Amino acid sequence: GSSTGSGAGQAGAATAGGIKKGLTVYFIPKDTQNPYEVLADQGGQKALAEVGGKVVVSSGTQDTATAQIPSIQAAIQAHAAAIVIAANDPSALCPSLNQASRAGIEIVSFDSDINCGGSPNHLFINQANTQQIGTSEVDLLAKQINSTGQIAILSAAASATNQNAWIGYMKQELAKYPNMKLVTTVYGNDDPATSLTVLQGLLSAYPDLKGIISPTTVGISTAAQYFDTHKDVAAKIVLTGLGLPSQMKSYVLDGTVKSFELWNPSNLGYLAGYAAASLASGSAGMQTGAAFKAGSLGSYQVAAPSGTTGPSVVLGPPTVFDASNISQFNF
Amino acid sequence: MTNPADTNARLVLTNATKSFGTVRALADGSITLYPGEAHALLGENGAGKSTLVKILAGVYRPDGGELRIDGVPVEFGGPAAARAAGVSIIYQEPSLFPDLTVAENIFTGRQPLGTLRRIDRRAMHRDANEIFARLGVRLDPAQPARGLSVADQQIVEIAKALSFNSQLLVMDEPTAALTTVEVLRLFEVMRTLRSHGAAVLFISHRLEEVFASCQRVTVMRDGRFVRTAPIEELTVDDVIRSMVGRDLATLFPKTVTAAGEPVLEVEKLSTAGVFDDISLTVRRGEIVALAGLVGAGRSEVARAIFGIDRRDSGTVRVHGRTLPNGDPLAAMAAGVALVPEDRRQQGLVMAMGVDQNVALASIRRLARFGLIRRAGERALASSWSARLRIKSGRLRDAVATLSGGNQQKVVLAKWLARDPALLIIDEPTRGIDVGTKAEVHRILDELVGDGLAILMISSELPEVLGMADRVLVLREGRLTGSFSRAAADETSIMRAATGQDAGAAA
């Protein structure tokens, strides 16, 4: 389900602020180096600063659940008010998060949800409605290759939760385009070198490829760089997916990539920060329809659980970037 | 005593001392070498000969003493420095680079260069061949050193030393692994070197070689200079007396005993390319010697019997029970012990203490409830090192710090501690001084007296003739002769070993 109160300005029935001062919120990104995550954390810091609390960013250097667990423990021992986590693994973190929850810490997941079968009960801050991301990317590509030809997906790690969820919806959406055929999905593990190798293999395996969707920032920028340097390929194949404007700008401006999408990661963190603070202050709950203010983003409502996703708040529809607007974004 | 001021001496070492931790390797190393002489350095195992050599080589820095070359005091910072000063060395243990070619081994760091300082391989091989010609051996300069037999390795070492054509040549037991003929050739070369005014320092435990090739002799005992004298003023007995500091019991104390029932029965033992159709029997209370030239495959026979190498065909029975193929543990259980040829690589764990080495083969017996009894281990070691008069610091000291002879005794102790029924012993006295040699022989004789069966591999005919009840001769992996103690003599054995008139060889 998608939230009615999506996007800024559109104020639903919002409770007036009432957020406690001096809250400590642990932000646990996938790792401390991923630029996307760093932007999100900064958003969170901004939010907490506005409500007179503070953010502790803690995680490992690599995207593994085991590297995040010590951070959760630290949060518990530090009696943090809330944990905002981007899960490297949907279930591996559940035991630790359950402990945190039992210790009275509010659990908020963002960017990549956990899947613990309802316990701990937590709020998922969704960058955009999962289904919407999947479908919109297919539509975006369909427009550019007028709905015909072979297409492939260049994803992150084979076990990456988000990407797998989105790919699931992409496949559903593809049913609408009988002439578009998904030939394969390859995994670049969010490593430029690997991404490049699999991309090259992809190209020689499917000479008639018309389009590639890469729902991960590393994947799309690697592919874009390759296209940029092999115009003949770029001429035949359309590339789209999820990317950071800062990384993609040059490719969009020189026409290598027509359009791709993303949301504003720092807004995502900002929203997560407010959600966590509100939950911790008891000024908002997780029940469907519960609303809270998210500073400059306006106010949001908790969307009803659907499928595997529990109570969630949706940041808003992803922004589509193209030559016309890309220069306006700084992330 | 040496006189540092001696002007026409090529090398003068005076009162050199060297200690390793507690071990005093060298208490007073003194020697004078004159141009054009071959000078023998003699002494028991552990007398300090190699240590002295390593000081001349710049491997060790002496704790005290003075070294002069051509009258000038020198201090070597390392082997390179010694080499630069014109000292070239043949070390006791061959030190080749298995992955490099024979020629590269000879010319390491001194390869002839072509344009742009590139190595000129053709020239290098040519030079190598010249040296081999001088030594009268044929080795391919282009073949890798890996796989060279012990003897061939020694040849390459000698060639390396000669390639410096330096005025000072030091040879630490170069002949240990050589055949008679090669030894004779080496003496030729020494003679030519001397005629060009080079000084040669020659170390060997084979006194006959010393008397055949050297003009002067320096004797050391317990790390101290004992005496230097011209060879003609000395008899073998003088030398031995000053080496061991006492009169020596006979070298081959052989008491002939009646052989009992067969302990080891080998039938039609064969391994492709190494040995073929070997059948032999060793009885209780007898020593059977395996004679032959180095490289004849005797060690391989021993290894196959003990189970280190798998045999292609044939059977090995001990006390009538057939031994499984390639299983040393089973052989040991059946009462077989093997004192291998290469004590540093095969006989001992160099970094372990004397005690642990002695106990290594009996360790299971020393365990109670699966746990090793350290006390029992130490007791075993100390009793055996007493019985064999092993010269070592503390029993805990790494055997690496023992001299060759004492190391050999440790290996013996390790196997005798299992009181085996059959002792296979490969080159029991290679590189061992006369004193220890006599002891080892005495020990072997006692053991046989107590009913042990011994299969002895030896390249030294006197030893074979002196100790064996029966002599088997191996040539190119085949049994080519079998002699009773009475029938065995040098000529017939050499003939069997070489397959030609031994007159040429002996």
Added chain:
Amino acid sequence: MTTDTAVRPVHRFESLLRARELGIAIVIVLVVAITAVRNANFLAAQSVQQLLSGAALVALLSVGETMVIITRNVDLSVGSTLGLSAYVVGDLFKYQHIPVLAGFAVGIVVGAVVGAVNGLVTTVLRVPSLVVTLAMLYVIRGVDGVIVNGHTIDPSAIPRAFTEVGYRTLFGVPWLAIIVLVVVAVAGYAMRSFRASRDLYAIGSNPEAAALAGIPAGRRVFTAFVISGTLAGLAGALFLALHAQVDNSGGLGYELTVVAAVVVGGVAIFGGSGTVVGAALGALLLNTINQALVASKVSSFWNMAVAGGLLLAAIAFDRWLSLRVARGLKSARGVHRDV
């Protein structure tokens, strides 16, 4: 021994040595051929170029690694070094706008410094290099992380002229590949023809003997490490040129890939023997395998397993080969020297 018994094994030995590189080359051809059958497109000029440029970086690293391993040492820090150099260069492009050539220079310097540290600790303190470089692997990656601090160098920050090295071709050969080929050729020739480089083999073949022979082992090993580091640094710059972006993860986990390539290339892991050409071919083989798997439409889930299996096969093959050599020698020595 008689000349013929001596000579025969030698020729066999050398021919086998040559066959060592040849063997890998053949395997590569086989992999390509088999793949081409399933997908003719695999032979297209483009994919051949990709095979070369894809292998280039690891090949470059394996050259330095070979020199180190030949001395009976190992350098596990190459991956981290590559990452550090790549980011530093990118950072200077982004904020200092340094000229293109300076970019390469910086990369090389960064690498050389790391190599020097590895070399010093290993030789002066006589510490097993595996431990030293394992530690450096962590230290450098950590330092890199501190510098990177969650930022990323994106294409817009990098001069076009620099990234062109990553994709421009000369007579259809990618510049990247040309640079690496030159390095391999030079290194390969040097390793055969100069005293210093033969010393490397000697040291790895028998350290004690090397000391007795008066070889300046410390200096030689140090040099090997510096070269390895330098090449890793250069590889870092090329990494940036190729991908036009880098964050903290540049070269993550390369160390084992490189060692694998070197081993597959027939370099003895315990030193003394092997050639840089072989190692480079090893790198090419590994990359060829990876791309062949995707190109022949094998589910990408299979890549790793197959790559691992082939790696083991290569090692076993190498063993079999050297056993043949040994046997050749032994049988040749079966006859005792004539007296």
Added chain:
Amino acid sequence: MATRARRPHDDVNTDARRARWRSAARWEVGLVVVLIGVLVFGAAESPTFVDSSTFFYLGINVGYLAIMALPMTLIVMTGEIDLSVASILGLSGSVLGLLWHHGWSIVPAVVVALLVGALGGALNGILVAKAGLPSIAVTIGTLTLFRGLAEILLGSLTVPATGDRQFPAALTNIGVAPIPGTQLSYTTVIFLVLAVVCGVVLHATPLGRAMHAIGLQPEAAQFSGIRVRRIKFWLYVVSGVVCAFAGILLTLQNSSVSYGAGTGLELNVVAIVLFGGVSIFGGRGTVVGVVLSVAIFGALQMALTQLNVQPEIQNVITGALLLISVVVPNGGEAIGRLRERIKRK
């Protein structure tokens, strides 16, 4: 011939040095001092360090690593190495997960997972001990192979997947609750028990003595009737089983598994073992040292995370510690040599 087994230190002087510096006593004492230092630092700097839960968490975080370090210690003692440990951990976890996903009950699934570990170890063993291939190369190969197999098995699946039943709570409990009445995590106790076993075997039994001999001089060991190949083979099998066991523990601890579990941990394990004072050349080292090393790394990680020190810095510290651990023993010698050199000049 004068080829040395790949071991610089049968040169007597090197030996003397190592014997002196690497002598267990000194080494373990040093580690104890470091450990105390870390604990004091933690207690002083981090308000939550002395919290009773710290010890439990420590067990959770390093328990499975520590368990893998034990067989690694034995293998390194014999002069070999096993870089495939983390991949075996991942593979056995994946097998467990897959079988669970397909509705197996836990016990047979665990048994099969252990069996797979044994097979993986056996493969290493055959290639290293029987075929005589260099273990570092072989286990890099199997590292890739086993991880690849795990990927084939689970692919993009994370178990328990949506709709799957959860792993039995009684077992996954080890990840959240200490042993009743204590602050010990189950992994800690399992590790300590295994450590004692390893220690006794290595230091007090003929088998352990054999391992020392093999590590120091394989040929001499063989000539003493030690079954070198057999011992090495079984060590790899044991390593396989133990790492599989660690994989199962990790899976239950996280109550989930995906094929990437434990990727890249092999080098951490090696680092722990080496820091524990085990010589990479084999033949020297103690289990006590490794236990201390585990404690140091674990405690340090806790303290630094609590203090919210950048993980990058933590990497630097890990590496620095490892460096120091080898530099200190050799430093004195080096200075001595330098002085010599200067004297000569």
